[in-house]
Amino acid sequence: MLNIFCPHCGESRSEEEFHAAGQAHIPRPLDPNACTDQEWGDYLFFRDNPRGLHHELWIHAAGCRQYFNATRHTVSYQIHETYKIGERPSVTAKASIKSEPKPLAVDHQVAGAKA
């Protein structure tokens, strides 16, 4: 049973209150019409699937109903940190460098926070 700290509610709650929503920090292409099929397919379907640290999106579905990010180890399931949308993880692994935004696009989570 995972206990997950919701950064919006400020407390640890049982995993039953949450839904996992997949890999975090996926930059939405700024101009989808200008994407090649390859870029669009990568954006829609291709995911990092590391054995190790994974930055992922969760929603506190039966709580505050807000999204946040978590850095979790996919073998031990240990959650190293949770942080709000728009923030950057402080715990990273080598494998996660690949998921950094490409110059093609902007991470809408970060962009949204600035706006």
Added chain:
Amino acid sequence: MQHYSGFGLFKHALSHNENWQRMWRNPTPKPVYDVVIVGGGGHGLATAYYLAKVHGITNVAVVEKGWLGGGNTARNTTIVRSNYLWDESAQIYEHAMKLWEGLSQDINYNVMYSPRGVFNLGHSLQDMRDIERRVSANRLNGIDGEVLNAKEVESMIPYMDCSKNTRYPVMGASLQRRGGVARHDAVAWGYARAADALGVDLIQQTEVTGFRKENGVVIGVETNRGFIGGKRVGVVTAGNSGHMAMLAGFRLPLESHPLQALVSEPIKPIIDSVIMSNAVHGYISQSDKGDLVIGAGIDGYNGYGQRGSYPTIEHTLQAIVELFPVLSRVRMNRQWGGIVDTSPDACPIISKTPVPNLFFNCGWGTGGFKATPGSGHVFAASLASGEMHALAKPFSMDRFYTGALIDEHGAAGVAH
């Protein structure tokens, strides 16, 4: 290879069963093979067997990190069926089904394939419409299927709660009579033994740590026991495929999740078929030993831990007790998790990759066991010729760029 037969059993009984041969050798890796297969589960071993038997390529190695058939092959709920909606998947699963029917004779190993019938229950009008559509599609593809109403279901599964008082009443079902179960371990062991007899090297406890490339073309695998050369390399590593792809330098549209199953204490025979429900989300059958074999959905988050979460167990058993209130006091004996590689359209990826001579067979997600013989058969043909088999072509990873997805999510009558 020592041939197994009834007479052999008798003969060995006379010598107190002390003269049975080992099922396979434990060879030292050769420097180079025609084909190296990464992953010694059912699909990998089937691939090796058909490479040797159908294509005459016997200079083959199967490299396995742990022991043969110790991953998802040993962790599934052993269900075999081919009632998929779309033509592409129906054809590959039916190809597997036809091989299941003669498999024990083919590999001289009893895989205990038992066509006891698979029911997919409908609990709403929409479920019933979907069932009629799927059964019609199956029949057009030459796959047996019947639509049953609630009365017929009740008469065939007497212990199930088919009353109208339940939250999700049973309104009917589809039935594939050729579907059923097979003994999962026997499938791996049988393929391993038959492949070994044809000269395939089964190399266990050898972990692939990387792929060696020359001018961008793969020429073998790096392992914790040194380099093993391979003119072609086929990766069949289920839940670890994403990790393997990362080692090879590309990404796959896969996410690995834990999928749980449970078995109960052995009880008297009560369920003589396989019963699956998409809506209440559970499936159940009974093994020859008497254990109820139960499964349901994946845990929602990515994980490689080979264990599942308690909320998922609870959800699974709620579904089973909803269908079978009579089972509410049966105790569960064991519970385990396997790591399944789920793809966005719930269909496998049998494909060439961006690296020449490197092939992947993965993405079978929650339903790979039933496909074991067919998957191995078409992947062997693809590895032998270097071109994808006709049945495998629609499952290329290019489909995620062209948009030609095979959307079996929710369509296959399966609890994904």
